[in-house]
Amino acid sequence: MHSRTGGINRDLFTTTISGALHVTVELGMGDGRVLEKLAKTKTLGEMSLYIGIEKDADQYSQALSRINLANVWLINSCFEDIVPLLPDSSIDCFLAVLPDPDYIDQHKSKSWDNLYRILYFKLKHGGLLQIITEITNDLFEPVKDAEYNEWVLWLRTTFESMGFKVTYQLEGAPAEYSSRCLDQFRGGGERIRMVTLVLVRP
Numbered sequence: 001m002h003s004r005t006g007g008i009n010r011d012l013f014t015t016t017i018s019g020a021l022h023v024t025v026e027l028g029m030g031d032g033r034v035l036e037k038l039a040k041t042k043t044l045g046e047m048s049l050y051i052g053i054e055k056d057a058d059q060y061s062q063a064l065s066r067i068n069l070a071n072v073w074l075i076n077s078c079f080e081d082i083v084p085l086l087p088d089s090s091i092d093c094f095l096a097v098l099p100d101p102d103y104i105d106q107h108k109s110k111s112w113d114n115l116y117r118i119l120y121f122k123l124k125h126g127g128l129l130q131i132i133t134e135i136t137n138d139l140f141e142p143v144k145d146a147e148y149n150e151w152v153l154w155l156r157t158t159f160e161s162m163g164f165k166v167t168y169q170l171e172g173a174p175a176e177y178s179s180r181c182l183d184q185f186r187g188g189g190e191r192i193r194m195v196t197l198v199l200v201r202p
Ligand SMILES: C[S@@+](CC[C@H](N)C(=O)[O-])C[C@H]1O[C@@H](n2cnc3c(N)ncnc32)[C@H](O)[C@@H]1O
Pocket: 027, 028, 029, 030, 031, 053, 054, 055, 056, 059, 077, 078, 079, 080, 096, 097, 098, 099, 100, 179, 180, 181, 182
């Protein structure tokens, strides 16, 4: 299943999502490698639906050529236009693998805060938001532990202020995940340090 921006509305989401027991939505899925892996290995055959949203037409086309699975729905659009259309309390997991700075950078938090507040209410109670994000410094020097820890604490506090609880934290990204950007960033050593946070809507 795939869609360009046109033809997508609240009713389509309500109908499609109500037929699935478990729904995962990836924000900015790039070429779709992570989504493909999840859709193939996680809960195939259990009425699971995997929705990938990507605004870049080229990345979207690459994901489209890569994934040919009945339980995956790829959408070529901006996630800030799509997330509000999802039914409240309907999503089991949102995934953001290395979101662009506009959606996670500390200095831009005023512009992205509202997106995650909306997303919170789209999660089922017990539903998860998994974010993998990175820190570098202005001089592109190795990121010191103190700098890293302060940044992670800020991230945790920011999401907790929206109502999320942190259920899991990992330095780096899950070993089983591979994506275009993850593979690049893993080569950055101590200059690019990543964190995985799993946040739950209680
Ligand atoms: C840093 S890349 C990460 C891509 C992929 N997750 C990966 O790990 O390779 C961020 C992706 O988010 C997409 N993106 C940025 N803003 C977006 C938005 N508002 N809606 C949908 N996709 C967006 C970009 O086009 C890009 O593919």
